Amino acid sequence: MVKFIAIACLTVLSLFGGVIQEDEQFKTAVASMGSDTKLVLMLYTTDECPECAYMKQKVFHEKGVEAYLYRHFVIIEKNVHKSKLPEGYDFFGIPTMFFIDKTGRKKETIVGSKRPQPFLSELHRIRGLQ
Amino acid sequence: MKAVLAAMLMGWIALSAYDPTHLKKAMEEKECIGCDLRGANLSNSDFSGADFHGSDLSGADMRESIFEMADFNDCNLSGVNARGTLFWKGTMMRSDLSSIQARGANFKGVHLEHSNLNFADFRGTKSWKADFTDAQTVKTDFTDAELGDAKFIRNNLSTAKLAKSLLWQTRFSATVMTKQQCVYARKEEALLDAKVICR
Numbered sequence: 417m418v419k420f421i422a423i424a425c426l427t428v429l430s431l432f433g434g435v436i437q438e439d440e441q442f443k444t445a446v447a448s449m450g451s452d453t454k455l456v457l458m459l460y461t462t463d464e465c466p467e468c469a470y471m472k473q474k475v476f477h478e479k480g481v482e483a484y485l486y487r488h489f490v491i492i493e494k495n496v497h498k499s500k501l502p503e504g505y506d507f508f509g510i511p512t513m514f515f516i517d518k519t520g521r522k523k524e525t526i527v528g529s530k531r532p533q534p535f536l537s538e539l540h541r542i543r544g545l546q
Numbered sequence: 547m548k549a550v551l552a553a554m555l556m557g558w559i560a561l562s563a564y565d566p567t568h569l570k571k572a573m574e575e576k577e578c579i580g581c582d583l584r585g586a587n588l589s590n591s592d593f594s595g596a597d598f599h600g601s602d603l604s605g606a607d608m609r610e611s612i613f614e615m616a617d618f619n620d621c622n623l624s625g626v627n628a629r630g631t632l633f634w635k636g637t638m639m640r641s642d643l644s645s646i647q648a649r650g651a652n653f654k655g656v657h658l659e660h661s662n663l664n665f666a667d668f669r670g671t672k673s674w675k676a677d678f679t680d681a682q683t684v685k686t687d688f689t690d691a692e693l694g695d696a697k698f699i700r701n702n703l704s705t706a707k708l709a710k711s712l713l714w715q716t717r718f719s720a721t722v723m724t725k726q727q728c729v730y731a732r733k734e735e736a737l738l739d740a741k742v743i744c745r
Contacts, residue, residue: 466674466695470714474735528672529692531712 436502437520445490446518455523455543457489458514460496460507467529468511478532481539488543489515515542564606572598589627604642624662703727704745718742 436442445456461468472493476485485491494501496510504522505514513526524542568581572588576596583598585605594614602622610630618638628648635655644664653673664684671691679699683706692712702722713734720741723731728744738744 466715470694474714529674529694 434503435520436505436516436522439500439502441492441494442502442516442520445492448490449518453518455489456514456516456518457485457491458505458516459491459493460501460505460510460512460514461493462495462497462510465510471511471513471529471535475530475532475535481532481536484536484539489539568601572596 442456442458459468459471461472475481476491496507501507507527509527511527511529514522515524515526516522523545526538530538563582564584564586565582568578568583569586572578572581572583572586572593573591576593578596578598578601580600581598581602583601583603583606585607586603587607588603589607589609589611592612593616594612596613596616598621599617599619600621601618603618603626604622605625606623606627608626608628608631612632613636614632614634616633616636618633618636618641621638621641623638623646624642624644626643626646626648628646628651630650631648632652633656634652637657638661639657640660641658642662643658643666644662646663646666648671649667650670651668651672653668653671653676655675656673657677658681659677659679660681661678662682663678663686664682666686668691669687669689671688673688673691673693673696675695675697676693677697678701679697681701683701683703686703686706688711689707690710693716694712694714695716697717698721699717699719700721704722704724704727706727708727708730711734713731713736716731716734716736718731718736718738720739720743722743722745725744728738728742731738
């Protein structure tokens with residue numbers, strides 16, 4: 417029984433990595449920014465998530481959204497069932513979008529999908545946050 | 547006049563005459579099968595995983611409660627106030643949801659096959675991947691509802707309201723729709739098969 421609990425704990429812990437600054441995807445995203453002041457949009461998904469697909473396939477590429485999104489944000493995606501999740505980035509629904517600055521400071525969290533225009537408005541608002 | 551008022555009062559009493567022992571059981575055990583919960587107050591509570599199948603909850607107040615993965619199969623939910631209620635991944639098959647007030651409620655992944663949604667208020671609901679197969683939808687209001695990846699099979703939607711609804715990858719098969727609804731659904735990137743009737 418103890419062995420089983422230990423294995424279960426290790427399995428759960430293995431899904432949680434270290435701090436966000438040590439996350440390989442995050443580091444790559446920050447490196448890709450160069451001197452630009454962009455934000456990282458970390459998207460939590462699962463395989464069976466129509467809302468995630470809607471955001472990735474439709475909203476992110478919608479006229480008006482796409483140009484602004486890729487000019488000011490770098491997207492990284494984590495499948496919550498397959499990826500190591502950084503500490504302090506728990507989720508209560510899928511998709512969850514975390515907006516993080518270069519230093520690893522979480523600026524905002526959005527749970528659930530958004531339609532293109534409200535999503536664009538959120539991007540503008542979040543970019544304006546200090 | 548007195549007779550009318552008396553009749554209205556009696557009608558109201560009949561509608562809200564839940565069994566107190568059933569309500570107690572529902573609140574404490576989160577399970578009440580075949581219960582009389584007419585007009586009961588089930589608002590602002592957590593009933594995740596609860597089993598209510600075969601119960602009469604008509605006119606109940608379920609506002610802002612959590613019924614995640616709850617079983618409402620074969621229930622009477624007519625006239626329920628379910629504004630902002632969460633029914634995520636629950637089952638409501640063969641249930642009567644006529645005239646339910648569910649504005650802003652969460653029906654993601656909910657099974658509503660063979661249910662009665664006539665005159666239901668589903669405005670602004672989050673109903674991703676919900677299954678409406680064989681549901682009755684006379685004057686159902688889906689305005690502004692998120693119905694992405696939901697399934698509508700063998701429904702007559704011609705009197706339902708679909709304005710501003712999100713229909714991305716929503717599947718329609720053997721449904722009856724107005725021409726206007728069909729145009730809108732295709733624009734929203736819904737999937738309409740050859741059996742859909744647009745008239």
